[in-house]
Amino acid sequence: MPNPILQMRGISKSFPGVKALDDVDLELYAGEVLALVGENGAGKSTLLKILSGAYHRDEGEVEFIGEKLGIYTPSESLGMGIAIIYQEIDNFQTLSVAENILVNNLPTKGKLKKVDWRNSYRRADEALKRITDEIQPNVLMSTLSTAQQQLVEIAKAIDMEMKILVMDEPTSALNRVETEKLLTLVRQIADTGVGVIYISHRMDEIFTVSDRIQVLRDGKSVANLKTSETNRDEIVTHMVGRTLDEMYPHEPQSPGEILLEVNGVSSGMIQDISFSLYKGEIVGLFGLMGAGRTDLARLLFGDMVMQEGEVFVRGKKVRFNSPEQAIENGIAYIPSERKVEGLLRGTSVKFNTSISIIQKLMNFLKLDLKREEEITRRWIDELKIRTPGSTTPIDSLSGGNQQKVVIAKWLETHPTILILNDPTRGVDVGAKADIYGLIEKLSKEGIGIIMISSELQETLAMSDRILVMCEGRLTGEVPREEATQEVLMKLAVGSM
Numbered sequence: 139m140p141n142p143i144l145q146m147r148g149i150s151k152s153f154p155g156v157k158a159l160d161d162v163d164l165e166l167y168a169g170e171v172l173a174l175v176g177e178n179g180a181g182k183s184t185l186l187k188i189l190s191g192a193y194h195r196d197e198g199e200v201e202f203i204g205e206k207l208g209i210y211t212p213s214e215s216l217g218m219g220i221a222i223i224y225q226e227i228d229n230f231q232t233l234s235v236a237e238n239i240l241v242n243n244l245p246t247k248g249k250l251k252k253v254d255w256r257n258s259y260r261r262a263d264e265a266l267k268r269i270t271d272e273i274q275p276n277v278l279m280s281t282l283s284t285a286q287q288q289l290v291e292i293a294k295a296i297d298m299e300m301k302i303l304v305m306d307e308p309t310s311a312l313n314r315v316e317t318e319k320l321l322t323l324v325r326q327i328a329d330t331g332v333g334v335i336y337i338s339h340r341m342d343e344i345f346t347v348s349d350r351i352q353v354l355r356d357g358k359s360v361a362n363l364k365t366s367e368t369n370r371d372e373i374v375t376h377m378v379g380r381t382l383d384e385m386y387p388h389e390p391q392s393p394g395e396i397l398l399e400v401n402g403v404s405s406g407m408i409q410d411i412s413f414s415l416y417k418g419e420i421v422g423l424f425g426l427m428g429a430g431r432t433d434l435a436r437l438l439f440g441d442m443v444m445q446e447g448e449v450f451v452r453g454k455k456v457r458f459n460s461p462e463q464a465i466e467n468g469i470a471y472i473p474s475e476r477k478v479e480g481l482l483r484g485t486s487v488k489f490n491t492s493i494s495i496i497q498k499l500m501n502f503l504k505l506d507l508k509r510e511e512e513i514t515r516r517w518i519d520e521l522k523i524r525t526p527g528s529t530t531p532i533d534s535l536s537g538g539n540q541q542k543v544v545i546a547k548w549l550e551t552h553p554t555i556l557i558l559n560d561p562t563r564g565v566d567v568g569a570k571a572d573i574y575g576l577i578e579k580l581s582k583e584g585i586g587i588i589m590i591s592s593e594l595q596e597t598l599a600m601s602d603r604i605l606v607m608c609e610g611r612l613t614g615e616v617p618r619e620e621a622t623q624e625v626l627m628k629l630a631v632g633s634m
Contacts, residue, residue, distance in 0.1 A: 141204065143168045143333050144189075144302060149198035151184050158184040160357045161198075166302065166333040171324060173344040173365070174337050176354035176377055177568035179524070179536065182337055185354070186304055190222050191215040203301070221295030222304040227287050229279050236262035236275035239294045265293040269323055285316040292323070303327060304335040309343060310564050313427050321347045339566050341370045353377055378568045386599035387578045390618060393419045393602070396453070397555050397586040398438075403447030405437050407610035411447070415555065415586040420577065422601030423590045426630050430610040431590045432474065435557050438588075439471040440464040451555070465494075470553035472544055474560040474590070480544040481532055487543055488514040488528040494547045517546035522572055538569025545576065556580065559590045574600060594623050608632040 144166040151159040159181045166172050176182050187193040189200070191212045200207045202218060210218075229238050236255075237244065239262040247254040262275035270289050279287060288308055295303055305324070309317040324347050328334050338344055344351060345365060353361040353376040361376040394417030403411045407430050415421055425431050436442045438449070440458030449456050451467045458464045461471070473479035482490055491514045492499060499506045514528040521542040525535055532540060541561065548556070558577070562570040577600060581587055591597045597604060604621050606614045606629035614629040 140167060142166055143203050145199075145201040146185070146189065147199050147201070149185065149188060149200075150196050151188060151193060152196055158357055159188075159195075162354070162357070162359045164352065164359070166335060168301075168331045168333050169328050170349040171328050171334040171336050171347050173348035173351045174335055174354065175339070175344060175351060175373065177566040179356075180354040180377075180566075181357040182354055183306075184357075186222060186306065186335075186337075189215070189220065189304065216298060219299055219301035220304070221298065221300040221302065222306070223288065223291045223295070223308060224306050227284070227291060229287060229290070231280040232278065234276055234278060235266070235273060235282070235290055238279055238290055239265055239275070239297055241294070243298070261297060262293070265297040266290075268296055269293060269326075285312050285320070288312075288320070289323075292327070300332055302333045302335070304337070306337045307339070307564075308336075309338065309340065317343065339564070341373065344373070345370070355379070374567055377566075378571060386596075387575055388420065388581075388600045389578070390602050391418050391581065393417065394584065397451065399448075399450040400438070401448045401450075403434075403437065403444055403449065405442055405445045406433060408433050408437060409610045411612055413605055413612065413615065415588060417554075417586055418581050418584045419602050420581050420587045420589055420600055422597040422604040423588055423607065424592075424594070424597045424604055424626050424630060425607035427592070428609075429607040429630065431607055432559060433610070434607070435471060435559050435588070435590060438464070438557060439469060441471075465551055465553075468552075468554035469557065470548035470551055470555070471557045472548055472559060472561060474563055476537075476541055476544050480547075481540060483533055485532060486529045487518070487523070487525050487532055487535070490532050490543050491517055491528075491546050491550065494551050513550060517543075517550070521546055521576065536566075536569070538565035538572070541565055541569065541573065545573070549580075553585065555586045555588070557588045557590075560592060561589065562591075562593070562596065570596075594626060597621075597626070598623070606630055 142165040146162065146164040149159050149162045162181065162185060164185065174182055184193060188195050191210045191214060194209055230241070236258050240258055245254040245257045245261065246252060259275045266273050266275060269292055273282065273286055273289060279290065282290065309320060312320065321343060324334055324336065336347060348365045351363050351365055351368060351373060352359060353373060355377060396414050397417050398415040401412050411434060423431050433442060437444055440461045440463050444457060456467055477483065482493065488510060492510045499510050511528060517523065518525060518528065523542045524539050532543060535543070562573055577587060577589070589600060598621050602618055604616045604626065605612055606616065606626055608630055609632065613632055616625055
């Protein structure tokens with residue numbers, strides 16, 4: 139068996155009050171894709187930053203292509219051929235693609251060392267052509283989609299003759315087609331002899347693209363398995379210390395009274411939608427991207443004008459012209475884009491939790507700070523939000539904990555109808571399990587829940603009934619006991 143190109147042995151790293159890594163080993167071979175998985179806080183990011191040179195290890199050693207490395211910087215790491223593409227792409231939006239690919243390495247000519255633009259565009263084009271024909275080296279980065287910007291990052295790594303490529307949640311902002319293309323590219327890159335470390339919370343991707351899966355939990359490496367010899371259940375169990383059955387706790391209940399009745403509703407691409415939601419029921423809303431699920435959710439929440447049809451909330455006919463009117467009638471909506479629509483960035487956990495009821499906390503133009511703190515602390519405890527305190531900046535929390543804050547904000551309005559739009563998008567499996575448990579608890583308390591999800595397994599496991607949309611129309615309603623992936627996908631593409 140060939141020697142690994144990377145060996146990290148006995149790596150430990152501590153920060154004030156926490157041991158982020160505890161005696162972790164990692165090996166990577168040329169031409170393989172190693173999936174590195176674990177909950178937020180498991181130690182994945184710390185391990186990557188040690189590999190990149192951004193952090194210095196407290197203990198352990200790093201060996202790269204047979205050479206033991208001492209302390210090195212991120213710049214030296216890049217020079218050795220270790221390329222890391224982070225989840226939040228950091229590039230120069232006002233510069234060209236070529237300038238981004240060759241940053242700090244633009245070829246020059248003449249005694250005055252002027253930039254050799256012809257050679258720059260040629261080199262950038264050569265790197266791009268190895269992965270795509272869709273991007274020209276002279277266009278501005280700001281004109282590219284997220285998927286295309288990721289390709290530019292990969293082209294940058296190709297130009298510097300990478301030996302290791304690390305990708306941190308590369309598909310978090312991509313649609314299904316873009317994701318499939320990226321996974322194919324990752325395999326092609328590995329086939330050229332590059333060692334790839336692939337980090338993702340999405341199990342389907344991990345099993346599609348990887349050769350091995352290494353699991354971190356609480357700063358320790360707890361499993362290292364060949365992908366072909368394991369399964370989703372085993373990986374989840376290693377990640378969170380619980381079985382997959384415990385991930386999805388839903389127990390169907392007998393439906394109560396009708397909370398929401400939608401009759402022949404149309405608006406924009408939404409065409410003639412009719413359905414009912416009962417007390418304590420979880421109705422899954424499934425469909426492919428562009429099916430109209432988010433538009434329907436926004437319409438029910440008063441964020442879109444209803445052009446035709448009728449809506450009844452607990453038997454009362456309503457017509458919402460604003461989200462405020464929907465909230466007054468007991469409807470809450472948790473959007474899929476939490477960082478754009480769900481959170482007030484740059485503010486605290488407390489502010490994001492209380493903003494939905496801020497008027498109720500005012501007493502003669504003065505905010506009741508004590509009550510605001512009590513409410514925030516109660517939700518931190520109840521939803522197990524991992525935060526140093528209520529005044530912690532919301533941006534410093536993990537994706538799963540940010541999502542819990544968004545949920546807390548809306549639950550504080552005491553809704554009877556809760557619309558969840560991809561509630562577990564971009565969160566790790568541990569946070570997913572917490573959110574599933576909360577959804578189940580809310581349904582048992584009698585809240586009617588509409589759950590939009592792009593994950594088939596999640597939809598099948600958590601729904602009492604499933605409504606399927608295609609091109610703005612309902613194409614089917616499937617009872618839980620009759621729902622399968624095949625049935626839902628056929629309805630989602632309009633072939634039934």
